[in-house]
Amino acid sequence: MRRLWRWWNRRELEQRLERELRDHVALETEDRDGDADAARRALGNQTLIREDARAAWGGIWLERLAHDLLIAGRHVVRTPMLSLAVAVTLGLGISATTTIYTIIDGVMLRPLPYEEPATLVTVGAVSEGFVAPGVQNLGPISILHFQQLRRRARTFDTLVAVNTRRLMPLALPEGEREVPAHEISGGVFDMLGTTTPALGRLFLPQEYETSQEGAVMISFEEWQRRYGADPGIIGRTIGRIRGGRFPAVVVGVLPAGFHPLEALFATGEQPGYYFPRAPERLSDDRGWETWYVLGRLKRGVSIDQARSEVERISADVAREFPQAVGLRQRNGSLYRMGLNGLHAQTIGANARVLGLFLGAAALLLALATMNAAALLLARSLDRSKEFSIRMALGAGRLRVVRLVVCETGFLAVAGGTIGTLIAYGGVEAFLRFAPASMPRLDAIAIDARIVAITAATSLAVGIAVGLLPALGLTRQGPWQPLQAHAWALAEPTSRLRTTLVAGQIALAIVLLVGAGLLFNSFVRMRAVDLGIDTDRLATVTVSYKDAAVGRLPLPQAWDRVLAELRAVPGVDAAAGTTTAPLQTPFWSVHVRMPGDDAGTRRGDVAAYAITSGYLDTVGTRLLSGRDFHDLDIPGSERVALINESFVRTHFNGTDPLGSIIRLAERDEGVRIVGVVENAVQQRAEDGFRPAVYVPYTQYGGTTFVVAVVRTTQPPETILNDLRLAASRLVPSLQPDARVMRETAAATLAAPRFRALLISTFAVVATLIGAVGLYAAMAHFVERRRRELSIRIALGGNRAQVLRVVLERGVRLSLSGLALGVVASLALSRTLGGFLYGVEPYDPMTVVAVSAILLLVSAAASALPARRAVNVDPLTVLKAE
């Protein structure tokens, strides 16, 4: 405390010291009879005295720092081109890491905006497919399961359910339009801690119970977007609800960012409308799976405990309700319910992707740092004289190093500022191009915390960049640089610089190889033959349970629906199935081949019930045997079709036609009458798995049909007509209709994005690397100017000079190339999960990338080389 006071009063203390010293000299002079010089000498070096005294006063480090910063600032301003180059380079590197970090922060690190998010979970039916370690692949469950969960589960504090398969007719000036809406059960708001709406009120308990009321709530974003944040929205009728029978009246607006199912659906698909429903009151013993369940665990219960309880309950339910449709489709005893923490569910598979991006960004930052260091190193070489003088004047080595670090700190902070600005743009671009599967996009924003982290990173980078050359240059004693010619000293620092340039090239190679592999994967994925013809194809999912049609047996019901759809103008053909391509297979069977006993385990096989025109309509070819026809009716022999993958996997390539296989342990068996080509099931990149098709006439297990419709015109134009046609049959539910081509394109969104992002990094890296190489070569030429001029003056061939320079450039690139190829081989393994159709060690990619880099290096070396050749020896030598 006293120190601070002293520092504050420094002016006063300085004056006092001055006076004391003057007095001392005066007195001493008196004693020495007027010999002032002797007096002063007796006192000693006054500068040092002042320094020591100042040290006693404390606070000196601050003064020194300010002084250093001032000198550093002057230096930076005096070499604008170099300073700008360094700042921009660092800025690019820092912007990459800041952008990716911002995204990771928003998607993964920020907690969900609900009360105590750590105890929130989601419960669902488990499907195959890896998501992430410790995270199950969950889907919706049925009312039956939800009711049983509620009744039996002990580990939960609350359980709520949301039904997403709802469309609400919205009254618009141009007519009615269906919009997605969610049904929510009571307790959602309390569980998530949302008790104050942005406007109006939440649902009342009775509104959940009665099906008469038409209360709806609007999401904040929808209120802003469609209704312009109009406060008069409360009490307004905006459309119809409950099958169009009641007016939908707005009772409240939800708070901003409230999306209970954001963990399960990407940001873009959040609905704008919610209405209340009490699932406990619904009677649904059919096991129809449309409900997503959220829950809050009791205090002290772990995810694992809750998970095992949920699994147990699903086993119990499977035993007690074997007729439930959902259970039958999913193979009864193998049906499992699972559970994920809500946060883990939200992140899902994105953790790996974001990790990949962060790694690439870090490489880019390392590269940019190396580049900056190399650029500064060159300048430091030229300043070695200055350093020597400083040290000769008494500046400690530490002081000089601190000076240099201040300069680089300045540049790095400038770079950080540039980087943050670029990052703003980067985040915007990311949000625009990010695939829909990236959750929590609205939580991604650059805030004060991220700016602080960026600043800290910049400082760290600046210190790192400055420390190395500074330490290297101040190692020798002060006298040598003042005597020797500068270029004789070049060796140790020149080696450092060469290493840096080679390192940059290596990093650029790693990024280029990564980009090449991802790009390759994307192209291959796009080229995958899906086994269907996506041109002019649409799918319409019609669930007819609640309608008159639902009372018909399945074949007639489907016929009725398909007939209605065929009548729509513009429809060329329509057929029915239980699952369309690029949807999650709804039904899977546990096949039993002839000769299998009860113990043989074969994997699940996706199963489809189809009408006879289905294969033609989707464009899947029949390879042998026959398609289903009208003679395959209930009661006739049960037949089936299998795909090529099935033949390969379970028949080992022998001809399957005529064989009888069983679709379950207790099945009588179906006869194989035909083989079809492989068609995509859920995802193109999963490859083709075995599948079996049965005629819809010999199947009775559902109350919905997915109609595939081939149209004569672009399907987008008749989607609405298709919906209307279907809803004429089933008024209570608006069907889900999509264009197949869009669905297929959407599956490529993520790989395309990955390839794009890494390619961007790779291109920037190559550019920076090229600039680094250019600068190194230019500097090399500059330093060797004397030597080169002598060569030329002595009659050396200019071509020889060119060769010297180019040789050096090529040697540099080659060493970097070798390093880079080795590094990329080591790192490519991490890309494994993202690649399709290419191995991580794909030689073609490596060769192509090397070629590109060598070309770029040649260009980067050529310019300085040309300048070297055009040097006029006389001018150079005269200047020496």
Add this chain to the structure above:
Amino acid sequence: MAPQRQRDDRIEVLRGTLDMLILKTLVLGPVHGHSIAKHIQRTTDDLLQIEHGSLYPALHRLEDKGLVSSKWALSPERNRELRFYRLTVRGKRHLLRQESRWKQMTDAIARLMWPAEDGSTGS
């Protein structure tokens, strides 16, 4: 002038002893800086060559630590206003501590260097 580092070493060694000498000089009453220098010079018969200049930083340091206090006062003998330094209570205590430690150290060294034959510890 010697390289920075060696000079720093020397200052460290001397600082403690210089402080002690200064404090001792102040025992008899307040003195000004020049007088302290002269006194040390005189009493040690010029044996201890200390640059006068190193006194002032030492004095400021001692004042910072609260071992001495200072103020401007008129010196009748030199006929001008000078900065006088005075020992504080803390300073006195510090001096006594330093004195005994110094005595212990020199005794120990003496015992090592010139051990008495009959075991007694020097005169």
